[in-house]
Amino acid sequence: MLTKTLEQTYFVIDFDSTFTKVEGLDELAAISLAGQKDRDEVVAKIKDMTDRGMAGELSFEQALQQRIELLRAHRDHLETLVEFLRGKISDSFSRNKQFISEYRDQIFIVSSGFREFILPIVTEMGVREDHVFANTFRFGEDGTITGYDETNVLSQNGGKVQLLRQLSLPGDVYVIGDGYTDYELRESGLANKFFAFTENIERQRVIEKADHIVTSLDDFLYINKLSRSQSYPKSRLKVLLLENVHARAVELFRREGFQVELLKGALDEDELIEKVKDVAILGIRSKTMVTKRVLENAPRLMVIGAFCIGTNQIDLATAEEKGVAVFNAPYSNTRSVVEMAVGEMILLMRGIYQKSVKMHEGEWDKSAKNSNEVRGKKLGMIGYGNIGIQLSVVAEALGMEVLFYDLVEKLPLSNARQCHTLEELLQESDVISLHVDGRKSNANIIGEKEFALMKDGVVFLNLSRGHVVDVKALAAALKSGKIRGAAVDVFPSEPKTNDEAFESELRGLPNVILTPHIGGSTEEAQASIGEFVPNKLLNYVNTGSTFGSVNFPEVTLPPLHDAHRLLHIHANVPGVMSKINGIFAKYNVNITGQYLKTSDKIGYVITDIAKNYSNEMIQELRDIEQTIKFRMLY
Ligand SMILES: NC(=O)C1=CN([C@@H]2O[C@H](COP(=O)(O)OP(=O)(O)OC[C@H]3O[C@@H](n4cnc5c(N)ncnc54)[C@H](O)[C@@H]3O)[C@@H](O)[C@H]2O)C=CC1
Ligand SMILES: O=C(O)C(=O)COP(=O)(O)O
Numbered sequence: 064m065l066t067k068t069l070e071q072t073y074f075v076i077d078f079d080s081t082f083t084k085v086e087g088l089d090e091l092a093a094i095s096l097a098g099q100k101d102r103d104e105v106v107a108k109i110k111d112m113t114d115r116g117m118a119g120e121l122s123f124e125q126a127l128q129q130r131i132e133l134l135r136a137h138r139d140h141l142e143t144l145v146e147f148l149r150g151k152i153s154d155s156f157s158r159n160k161q162f163i164s165e166y167r168d169q170i171f172i173v174s175s176g177f178r179e180f181i182l183p184i185v186t187e188m189g190v191r192e193d194h195v196f197a198n199t200f201r202f203g204e205d206g207t208i209t210g211y212d213e214t215n216v217l218s219q220n221g222g223k224v225q226l227l228r229q230l231s232l233p234g235d236v237y238v239i240g241d242g243y244t245d246y247e248l249r250e251s252g253l254a255n256k257f258f259a260f261t262e263n264i265e266r267q268r269v270i271e272k273a274d275h276i277v278t279s280l281d282d283f284l285y286i287n288k289l290s291r292s293q294s295y296p297k298s299r300l301k302v303l304l305l306e307n308v309h310a311r312a313v314e315l316f317r318r319e320g321f322q323v324e325l326l327k328g329a330l331d332e333d334e335l336i337e338k339v340k341d342v343a344i345l346g347i348r349s350k351t352m353v354t355k356r357v358l359e360n361a362p363r364l365m366v367i368g369a370f371c372i373g374t375n376q377i378d379l380a381t382a383e384e385k386g387v388a389v390f391n392a393p394y395s396n397t398r399s400v401v402e403m404a405v406g407e408m409i410l411l412m413r414g415i416y417q418k419s420v421k422m423h424e425g426e427w428d429k430s431a432k433n434s435n436e437v438r439g440k441k442l443g444m445i446g447y448g449n450i451g452i453q454l455s456v457v458a459e460a461l462g463m464e465v466l467f468y469d470l471v472e473k474l475p476l477s478n479a480r481q482c483h484t485l486e487e488l489l490q491e492s493d494v495i496s497l498h499v500d501g502r503k504s505n506a507n508i509i510g511e512k513e514f515a516l517m518k519d520g521v522v523f524l525n526l527s528r529g530h531v532v533d534v535k536a537l538a539a540a541l542k543s544g545k546i547r548g549a550a551v552d553v554f555p556s557e558p559k560t561n562d563e564a565f566e567s568e569l570r571g572l573p574n575v576i577l578t579p580h581i582g583g584s585t586e587e588a589q590a591s592i593g594e595f596v597p598n599k600l601l602n603y604v605n606t607g608s609t610f611g612s613v614n615f616p617e618v619t620l621p622p623l624h625d626a627h628r629l630l631h632i633h634a635n636v637p638g639v640m641s642k643i644n645g646i647f648a649k650y651n652v653n654i655t656g657q658y659l660k661t662s663d664k665i666g667y668v669i670t671d672i673a674k675n676y677s678n679e680m681i682q683e684l685r686d687i688e689q690t691i692k693f694r695m696l697y
Contacts (some may be wrong), residue, residue: 074166075248077240078174078181078197079113080263082188084151086113087176088130091144095136105133106217119268121241123175124220127198131210145183153262154320155279157186158200164189172196173226175217175244194224211402214280224251239283246272253315258283262298262320277661294627294695297321301341305329306348308370309593316597317346328560336360337629345602346370349580350559350625353377359383365692366603368596369557371583372396375501375528379614383664386632386692387416390599394449395591396583400526401454401497403552403582405461408494410576411522411548412437433520433547438462443492445485445508446499447473452497455479466492489516494524502530509533514540520547520566522580526582529554538568541575548574552582607669607696609660616660616667626655626671628696629681634689635666642687643668650680 079086079147092109109130116126156163163170172454178197186192201210211218216225223244227236228251236254238245241264249257249272259266259273260283270276277283278298284291285299292555297320304312316323321344329339329350339345339361346368347353348620353367357379367377369391373522378661382389410416413434421428424663442452442458447467455465455476465479468488469595477480482488487507489495495517499505509525510533517523523546525532534555540546551569557580558565602608604624607630609615620628633639641661647654653673660667 071234072169073234073236074170075173075227075236075238075240075254076170077238077242077245077260078172078185079176079221080117080157080241081239082152082153082172082185082244083148084263085148085179086110086117087144087148088134089113090147090151091136091140091180092130092134094143094147095134095140095391109133117242117244118268120268122220123222123244123635124218127175127211127218127690131200131208136208138208141179141260144180148180148184152184152188152281153300154185154318155262155281155296158320159213159280159284160188162280162289162291165195165290167191170194171230171232172396173217173223173347174198175222176212176495196230221247223248223580224253227251227253235568237287239277239280241266241269243269243272245269249274254562258286278322279319290696293320294697300343302344302346303338304370305344305351306370308346308348308596309589311590311593312346312370312597315594315601319601331559332356339364344368344604346596346600347376349373349376350557351376353382354578355381358387361385361387365694366390368598368601370592373528374613375503380413380664383614383662384566384691386665388603388609388612390596391614392592392595393611395595396585396588397449397453399585399588400450400582401457403494403578404454404524404526404550405457407524407550407576408442408522409437409494409610411550411574412440412494414548414574416548416576419572437494440464440493441466441491442494442496443467443482443488445469445488445495445497447475447479447481448498448500451498452476454498463494475577485513488514489513492517492521493518494522496524497527497531499527501530507533510536510600511536514545517545519545521545523549524551526550526552529557534568538572541569541572548576548577550578552578553580605696609667616662616665617656618660618667618669620658620669621656623671623696624655625674626677629670629672629676629684630692630694630696631668631670631684631687631690633666633668633687634691635661635664636689639666639689640668642689643670643684646680646683646687647672649683650677652676652680 089110090536092106096105105606112130115121116123137213167168167189170190170192174181174197176197178199181197182195198215199212200208203209205602216222227248236255238248238254239260241260246257246269248254256274258275258277259270260277262279279296281291281296282298285296287467300315302321302323306329307327313323313325332354335357341363343363343365348371355378359486364387367389373390377389418428440463442463442465444467449468458465459477466482467490468482468485508531514536554567599611606620609617610619656671
């Protein structure tokens, strides 16, 4: 087992902003002052005093006295506070209840907060009642909080130091806390190490003094090689989200304890190489190119989420060889693209866009010339995948006749008809809409020759990928009148952010609707993607399941039960499985489940084993020559 016990070590843990996410007194103020006119002002004043006290800028005694006076709290408010605090236990403490019960004889809560609200919270989590040291309130006859027990050392300046001296713990003392008074225990020489706890708040003055900065309790347990709920603390893992993915994604990753960075735009190759060095989870949309060079410079990268449908921007083969699984959202924005295509084809068939532009310039051009209904017209779709299929259903409902051309044989829905050749589709259609994927070989599939084959006065739509169409040829076909109108949402080169200018030969041409790659940019689609992709990524990170991956052998795994899970990704050459199982046999390991899936390039083997294994065995598995990536789950 990868854990050890620190038999002679005592853990002194702070309560406010460490054991719980919040400061108890601040929250008590928010409760006791509810409904009062000056509530926000007083709560802010109390919070400010708490912060200054915690950062060591204000004498503790002074801060406490003044805050109690401002509180105007009653005994009854404490019940509400305790209920509130139950929901505010720091996530990493909630996750590691087992550590608390296992080490209950060595854990002490030392807080300058108040026993009345601390005790119920920490004892429910397994802390011993006689190991909780905190202040106590004084109450008036009517139950109002009038003050605190001034004889308690914790109410005095340097109180924690005095208390620890009294406790005189017979071993090493490790202090975990977020405040300056926690550091003072180390400064006094009474504690051997101070761990600045930053899961809830980071105080610069405190961090500077710490022996270690721990971003969570998992992190603390990991550093000290103690048993924990996460094999590797998520708070040590970085998630980099680009291209302004939905806020929900940020929330989902933060809730799991990851460090999350969200950037509004895409990054170019060099910028990404710089950023991705220590990133474990990368989230992108259609713009960020994840090239071989990027992947070669991302040693910690575990998984990539494409928060969109297309994955042509990612070198999927290299990602696979590097053991990086890739997931996307194959259906979340399908409908949004379809609705936009339908709207645009109607606008273009009627010349509405052009007429509207003229109106803005003061020109009144009422005429029916070149203005047609879509009903009864032939819609030719190139690419009959998820978008194509859905578009065909909506177009038929509008009375259109649907033709499609796809590289593979497809089951046509309703009355749609598959064309045997692209030429056939080009020659017959009144409206041509592209819905192919962005694979490299699709570059310029529509160029001069293809435009020449189209009917005169055709409407042309590209909402798929920019490089699929020869833009120069499209501009020429528009100028010559071969195409009566076009809608283009995607371009061979697109700005990385909204701050960059858009350049294209299509700018300024009449009856061309240009949109900034927004086919999938609806609130509905983005919210759905923001939920879907993180769940896929988290499922992979938390269970090893690759269901839905676009580049990895697909494995769906049962939840882990009283075992540890070893995830081994290796080059798929003969003999690796026998090496792995040889190591298990050598160490007499009890295997409770094993799953293997391979592709041409890699093998992905997942083994659930009983927890009593050795570090040497783990090292041997890592050291197998063909190992690409290895990780463990508890
Ligand atoms: N404008 C935007 O914001 C959005 C653009 N897209 C683009 O739309 C594409 C299609 O999306 P889905 O329909 O969900 O993908 P899909 O993978 O379900 O369908 C693509 C279809 O195109 C076919 N295909 C590929 N190359 C072809 C070719 N040269 N000729 C004929 N057929 C070909 C494939 O066989 C497949 O049936 C995505 O890959 C993405 O590039 C997707 C969402 C939003
Ligand atoms: O889903 C896709 O493939 C798209 O093209 C949409 O891309 P976006 O998320 O808008 O960058």
